[in-house]
Amino acid sequence: MFQKIAVLGLGKVGHLAATLLSDAGFQVTGFDARVHGAEPPFARQALDVSSRADLDVALSKVDAVLSCLPFHLNIGVAQAAHAAGIHYFDLTEDVSVTKEVRSLAKTAKGLMAPQCGLAPGFIGIVGAHLAQSLETVRSIKLRVGALPRNPTGLLGYAFNWSPEGVVNEYLNDCEVIEGGERKWVSSMEWLETVYVEGTRLEAFTTSGGLGTMCETYHGTVANLDYKTLRYPGHVALMNFFFHELLMRDRREDAGQILTHAKPPVNDDVVFIHASAEGVDDSGPRRHEFVRAYRPLILAGEQRTAIAWTTAASACSVIQMTRDGQLPASGFLKQEDIPLDTFQRTSLGGLFAG
Template sequence: MEKIAVLGLGKVGSLAAELLNERGFQVTGLDNAVTDHDRPYQVKPVDVADVAALEAELAQVDGLLSCLPFHLNINVAKTAHAAGIHYFDLTEDVPTTKAIIELSKTSKGLMAPQCGLAPGFVGIVGADLISKFDDCRSCKMRVGALPQHPTGLMGYAFNWSPAGVVNEYLNDCEVIEEGTVKWVSAMEWVEKHVIGGVELEAFTTSGGLGTMCETYKDRVPNMDYKTMRYPGHVKLMNFFFHELLMRERRAEAEDILVNAKPPVKDDVVYVHVAAEGTTGGKLARKEFVRAYYPLDLAGQQRPAIAWTTASSVVAVIEMVREGTLPQQGFLKQEDIPMDALLNTPTGSAFAGGLV
């Protein structure tokens, strides 16, 4: 895999394209809205809804990375499948992933959705901790992408896709509880966390576990994923979506929220993964706790949410090129070796962030 197309050149897509270019890939960026073509890789104004135009572009590459909104990924994945090339995306959307799993059963290339931060990197960490026990009784995964200097009651800034945030706040969440896979409501099971002296609250959100419930349903009796925010956030969001009925007007909700809390440059990504179990008959708890801040990458400073998301997927693509990962079928994030990811030039950025 030497030639790769990157669809969607927002903050994450642009950075991913630049990192791939630095790693020696021949990158083509596809984005109908981009007017700035002064980049170190080729950019083409392709409308992804134009199937014929997309097919023509994919016939010239070995792989595709979609950094598009989740609702566009199924059709893009179908086109990549028909072209027989590798497919990667960042989606947290469960129906999208299920559709891609079906495509992977007959794919000529690798189908690898969920390669971002959560799902993605957090699942790789979780699987690594689980593997350290003879018998693991629980694995709890938490991620928070937040402004370093929160203001207002919400204490938030939309550095990530507003559509993705709304999707994960409203869709049901898959968990394993006492050995049973079940679905629970989003923005529930609220708990307190303290990382480096910073108090946070965590609550259920959709999609963060990826395929882990299916993988571990007979091995880890308790598993869940939660999003972390500053205290008071979840109460306001429940009021906004459920009491004001904005859950019925998702597009309008996105506009209201991002207008009220636009992106900031000074952000932080908190990752807290904890697993408990026995080793040699002794009960133990293992944790991975990090605070990731903006980094200088590809010639400029990048927000934490942008570089953690882009670095995760680029590291996976590097591993596929090198033959460390499968070349066909469906790739589960929990099957990606943590040490191998950290040993890639891009994935090595995750070695920092110690609290």
Template sequence: MPLQSILVLGLGKVGTLVGVLLEKTGFQVVGAARSEKTGLSFETKKIDMADISQVVDLMKAHDAVVSCLHYPFNLDVAKQACLHKIHYFDLTEDLPTTQAIIKLSSSADSILAPQCGLAPGFIAIVGASLAEHFDKVRNLRLRVGALPQHPTGLLGYAFNWSPEGVVNEYLNDCEVIENGVHKWVSPMEWVEGLVIDGIQLEAFTTSGGLGTMCETYLGVIENLDYKSIRCPGHVKLMNFFFHELLMRENRKMAGGILTNAKPPVKKDVVYVHASAEGQQNQQLVREEFVNAYYPVDIDGQSWSAISWTTAASLCAIVEMVHSGSIANKGFIKQEDIALEAFLKTSNGRLYNREPHGGSIAG
């Protein structure tokens, strides 16, 4: 059934942009947040997100709900969406939350689509597209990083994303496939160098970026891993901070210290670097998808690269559900979404823009 009305829970930077993009796409949008929101082009309501009964009362009037909330809220929202046959989408990187939502999906009459952001999300769609070109895949390497365009200091970083999310990525174990074996490895390891647009960078293991890909490709791909991209020297300092100074023992304090030291910047860049190696017609071949995405103006307002790449990915998937190009119930794996179809949606086309951004009119 086509979607008409969509509820967006959480109106931070990404949640607000999700609402803006969905409305521009033609959906009826209502946003909900813990505090009053004014000046937006769509209707908003103030509710207590911790009171699931308030959330449910609002959800019932809509065909779909998009959770842009902090991940501990997501499972309760997903349960209620499943119970009331409402399509569900979120941006979570948290693996236990996703596994719990997968269990719900076995009896769901609606779509349950977590992990619809950038990583996990878009990077899995790109990786799966690369893998399809091969008779046999030896290595599938996926790397993503959101950095300031003009980094300063030894860390070369700015917390344009949730500090809680970044801290979890740096401290939670990481899924990989290594030599055909599904493994869990330590974060902030396997450090490598890479160059994008002539800029020297580094990448290292972080958690959550692969979504369900290890389960999907076990026995199919020999080596599969995800790493975050940062400025050279970043991982050494973060290992010192979390492990030698024992900040891993207080994640909330660690996030506060880091955000205070490296607040968000307006001029950021999102790097995406995906590569696949394997056999094509009995020859060993390497293919790559590499791009740098910059802030864009939408209806006269500038949106950071991390905000729009995250929001546009989710909105493109909502579009595909609406058009019927994705199954209309059950769990959606990001790697099952066709990149070509994704990039043809109104929001997916944002990823085809010139690498240095631009303006999008209403």
């Protein structure tokens, strides 16, 4: 059992996560580079996370930390959490960050749990649940997309998520299992068509969405991959932007250009299309989890779909850890979290649809 938790980064997701954790009975302190705006329902302080000394002081007063910071800041936070002997949670999709967190977990006093957001995160919990009832698993296919409900322009997109994170996903290589072989493939490839609630979408490879699943299922699943969902035509334009215009060599500039051109919207939708195919005791079988999550009112305000799905997923994992339903130390794989238990938390039930 623990009660005191620090939430680092008070953007839309971080602020909501801090609010939801406070509502769930945690003693929350939110930290950001600047403290401004209306007083939230939790304590907050200014913090320069690049200062290890200041970070150490902040984490010395809590039992756990949730990092909602850009991925490149998470290693420093994880190292500070490890030194303080507290639980660590983050939302990262970055493979190198997770590798470092896993290394720290070998000697951690608390639980080290990266990738607690939507993808990686909730989608891995779903994928593992779909596969567990199959005796032989031929494939696990996981697709997620956070999109504007009313798209405009050729890209059909709005940057409701971190531009750094999106650029990272689009350019870094992707781990998959293909034909029983664990391998790395290029992002923005393997294009296919997917429908969710009658909406036609395109799916293509992006980095990080599987988290640790390739390691977990290597040798037992023949094919495993993760793809991002977008409206048709998006990936061709992004390939042109990054590769023909060579913006892949200017990642920071690329993120700024894209965010300026396609700013966030409030009316968004998160599409999920997950499936597992294989054989059970009755013969060939396909299990699916297909949802479209839209904005809803949480803690008295309307929240975007990407904000509440990400924050609620992380908060559910934190609640499960507090309540003794997950390990108290070591490294946590998202695919080891039972979906049924997750959905019995006060926030996990929102995903049942």
